[in-house]
Amino acid sequence: MSRETPERQSLERGFISESMNAPLLSRERELELARRWREQGDEKALHELVGAYVRLVVSMAHKFRNYGLPMNDLV
Numbered sequence: 001m002s003r004e005t006p007e008r009q010s011l012e013r014g015f016i017s018e019s020m021n022a023p024l025l026s027r028e029r030e031l032e033l034a035r036r037w038r039e040q041g042d043e044k045a046l047h048e049l050v051g052a053y054v055r056l057v058v059s060m061a062h063k064f065r066n067y068g069l070p071m072n073d074l075v
Contacts, residue, residue, distance in 0.1 A: 016071065019054040 025033070030052070036045035054075075061074035 015075075016058050019051075019058050022051050022055050024055075025049070025052045 025048075030049065033042075033045040033049040036042040037049065057075055058071075061071055064074055065071055
């Protein structure tokens, strides 16, 4: 039985849906963002870089959802 509230479950579904629509980065764009973050501390570049990989994290977490943990704990 899930201990999550319906509101939390709705937020989780929205996050998962949004993350699966995040655009993939080209190799060049990924390198550009990584350099901007590393060399200039550009938080926007870091956010874009991390956001592009959230879909991979969600995809991996989805494979483990039947192990008794809520998706938001896995992500």
